[in-house]
Amino acid sequence: MNPWALGGVALIAVGTFGLAAWGSRGARTTSDFLLARRMVGVERNAAAIAGEYLSAASFLGIAGLLLKDGIEALWYPIGYTAGYLALILFVAAPLRRSGAYTLPDFAQVRLDSSRVRTLSTVLVVLIGWLYLVPQLQAAGVTLSTVTGISYAGGIAMVAIVVLAGVLSGGMRVVTLVQAFQYGVKLFAIAVPVFVLFFVFLGHDSQHRRGLDAPMPPVFERATTVRIETDVRLRVTEAVWVEVLSGPGPERVSGPAEQPPGRSGATVYLAPGMHAVSADSELRFPAGSAVPAVADAEPNNRSWLLPQDGDSYELFETYSLLMSTFLGTMGLPHVLVRFYTNPTGWSARRTTLVVLGLLGLFYLFPTVLGVLSRFYVPQLLVTGKTDAAVLLLPTEMLGGWPGELVGAITAAGAFAAFLSTSSGLVMSVAGVLFTDLLPGRLSNFRLVALGSCILPAALAVIAIGRDISQSVGLAFAMAASTFFPLLVLGIWWRGLTAVGAMSGLVVGGGLVLLAVLTGAFLGDGYGWWSAVLLQPAAFTVPLAFLVTVLVSKLTAGGVPEATGRVMLRMHTPDRLGFTRDRSADHHAAERSTTAENPGRSNGRHRLRRGRRRR
Amino acid sequence: MTSSRASAAQQRPPRRKRVVLANRRGERQVPRTIIELEDQSTMGEAMVRGLVRAQLRTALLLAGISVVVLGALPALLRWVPAISRIQLWAIPLPWIVLGVLPFPFILLIGYIATREAERHEREFTELVDR
Incomplete structure (x- = not known):
């Protein structure tokens, strides 16, 4: 137990809530919020996107996986960053101009089909939960490591904090809070890296020999x-x-x-x-x-250098790259943030800045991962390598300096799952509220409660894989479903509702099958478990192909408005074709006060439904 | 949304109204081309198709370059062990190649993509304004 760390965690919670309260002081109504976000600059919005995106998988998971797998784990940060490149190239500006606020919205705008919309809603919720469960598991590990409370207690604590933030409504709406979270995380990973790296250089000589020898790591002391x-x-x-x-x-x-x-x-x-x-x-x-858990690299040489090992390992690497490269665009909490940009132009610029911010951040976990191979090898015995970043400072420094640096990393980890979890709960609840229980604000609270408690319960009972790996499944799911829908929807006029539907069913169904089979069979080795753990290399091309083929077969079903939507998505902003929901419904919003953006969604949906009848 | 637009196309006065709406957003003079685009005329349609094609070509080219460069790395590091023997400042080359270099590379591709996409849009705007 580290009292400093508890203080750090409390500081982050208080700071976040304080900033949220201060920032949302004058912006209580949706219309205020809508106006305010038009003034959000590209840099701050980018920091907010990065702040929300850098989850526990990035903050803790990468270093943990590095400790276990060595150089192969470096593909995770590369993939996490490359996803935003795909966003710049194919999605950012057109999606912003389409005026869609969520993925189901996009399906509705582009395909004018309520069935595709409903299926997209289900998938958004599924992806959100696949992403949320590992976040909460990491929260349980972190809090039980630094404060000594039980694993389930840690999960419950974070769930309560997240829920309080989402329900009070201040958490999600304020771009400032998310941007602040990026700053916290960058600080909380950079400072320990500099401090610990110089400590390491101080007693470097005794370690230098160990790393490239084909031997297991050793315990420095009993x-x-x-x-x-x-x-x-x-x-x-x-x-x-x-x-x-x-x-x-x-x-x-x-x-x-x-x-x-x-x-x-x-x-x-x-x-x-x-x-x-x-x-x-x-x-x-x-x-x-040090004896290592079965799935870790047992000796330092195979850990340090790429190995000519089994071919399924290479498959895993490629499949991982594919799912992260194409999956980021399908993550619900990422897409919502793009709407905060005033124009398509700024959406693209924002994504570019996000690339820079992520690249900067991801330089640091690598160093911590390498250091943890020397200093916390006991995690290889327990298999709980995700705790590496948290334990490293106290192991290396000892005394109060160690506890202070440890408090910084604990605070950063807490910020990581606080921001990502609230973003996810908020976007899942927003989508559910819009499509399932529209109307009153009390319904929104109900939905938010459900979409937080259910994953929390799952996190308590489910067996924890490494967080970066379980998050990988959410990416695979997103890539196999929303990548074909988004990319074909934006760039191909021939997409039909039936085609999109088939693609979603095939891609989503196969990944779900892989997840469930994997959970049932448990962890194994070899081709089968590689495919079940990283199914993207099969499911993504298949879903894409099915979407195209079925669309070709049902070519008569191309929506009438396709030409108009294409015009809106691709023409430059200053020509003024973008039709914004915020502009359309601004007048309607002004009369009522609402505390969250999900509300405007529900209202819009209601109005549209009425008109159709 | 669609229904209001369709009725607007049938009656003249409501359409004028929409042009005024565009005015409010800072569009001062509405060139003929905008109306062509708005009406989905053959010419307007062709212009949009041209723009989409140009943007897609650039996007696919840049995506291809990054996929080839990043995608070659796992195979290269695996089958060319000589790379692993090289060290820079006592750090094995694969760690620099995977841990540092991809990030500036991705940023560079992103920068080029942004610049090119904006160039296509500028050209399209000039075409419309002419």
């Missing part, structure tokens, strides 16, 4: 490891280990054990696989080799 969930350890170099409590390790495979002598509770781990049950406490002597 270390007690508490194992909370069942793990399978791969021992490559025999170690002696003292079992302090619990059942202790059991040999699964490997050469028959030849204990050269046994004293008390000390066990000899011969090379091979060993299973350790939950609630075991093991003590490794100083200088002993």
Whole structure:
């Protein structure tokens, strides 16, 4: 337990709420909000997008995955950034000019089909939850690591804070808050990197030799490891280990054990696989080799350099790149932010700045990931590598400096899941409110409550994978469904409602199948588990192809307004073809006060529905 | 939305009204071309198609370049182990190639994309204003 860290977390919560309250002082009505956002500059809006996007998967997950997988994990930040390149190239400006506020809106505007709209709504909710569950799991890990409360308690705490923010309405509407969160995260990762890196250079000589040797990492000093969930350890170099409590390790495979002598509770781990049950406490002597969980790189050389390993690993890399490159455009909390730009031109510029901000941020987790291989190898035993960033400062520095730097990283992690989770809850609740329970504000509160509590419950019961990997499934889902809808919808006149529908069903269905099968079968190795974990390389092209083929077959069903929508999406802003909902309905909004942007959505939908009848 | 526009096309006065609406947004003189575009005439349609095609060509070209460059890296690092033996400031080259270089590269492509897209739009605007 680190009292400084608790203080840091509290500071972020108070700061966020304070800023939200201060920023939304004068902007209580939707129309105020609509006007205010027209004055939001490109830089601040970009910082807000980056602030909302940099989740726990970026702040904690990348370093954790680096500790485990080594150089292969560097593809995650590359993919997370490249997604915005796809947004600049294909989506940003036209989507902004289409006037659609959410993905279901876009489906409605472009295809004029309420069925595609409904299906898009379901998918947005699904993607939102796939993304939200790992965020909350990381929150549970973080809070239980830094404050000592239970895992479920940590999840509940974050869910309450997020819910309070969303329900008070101030959290999401204020661009300033999200921009502030980017600043917090950049600070909270950059400062520890500089401090810890210089500490590392100070006692560099004793480490330099270790990294490119084909040996496992070693414990610098005698270390007690508490194992909370069942793990399978791969021992490559025999170690002696003292079992302090619990059942202790059991040999699964490997050469028959030849204990050269046994004293008390000390066990000899011969090379091979060993299973350790939950609630075991093991003590490794100083200088002993670190046994690693089965899916981690056991020796430093294969960790450091790209290996000529199994071909499915290469498939995983490509599939990951594809899902992140094409999936970012389908994430609900990302797209909503694009509407905050006044014009298509500024949407494009904003995305460009986002690329810069993300690139800057992603330089830092790499350094922490490498350092954690030296200083917190015990995480390789427990498998909880996502905690690397949190534990590194206290392990490296010790005393109050360690706790202070640790408080900074804890605060950054808290900011990471606070901003992403509230963005997700807000956009999922907004979409559900618009399409499921439109009307009164109390309905919105109900929906928001549901869309926060359900994922929180899932997070408590579900088995935690590494956060970056589970987030990867949300990306795969987004890429397999909304990438064909958005890109074909924006660039191809031949898209029909039936075609889009088939693509969504095929892409979404296949990814869902992969997720469920993967959850059922558990983690394995080889081609099957690679495909189930990273299904994008199959599902994305398939969904795209199905969309195109079915659209060609139903060419008569091309919506009449296609030409007009294309004109609106692609002509430059100053020609004035963009039809903005905010402009259309500004007068209607002015008479009523609303506390959130989702409300304007519902109103719009109601009006449209009435007209159709 | 669509229905109000359709009726506007049938009756003359409401359409004038819409032009006034454009005025409010800072459009002073409405060139003929705008009306052509608005009416989806053959010429207006062709202009939009041309713009979309030009934008798409640039986008696909730049996407292709980035996919080829980034996509070649995993295969290259895997099958050309010589790269892994090179060190810069005691850091193995693959870590620099994957940990640092992709970000400026992606930013550069994004910058070119923005510039080109804006150029296409400028040309289109000039075409309309003429």
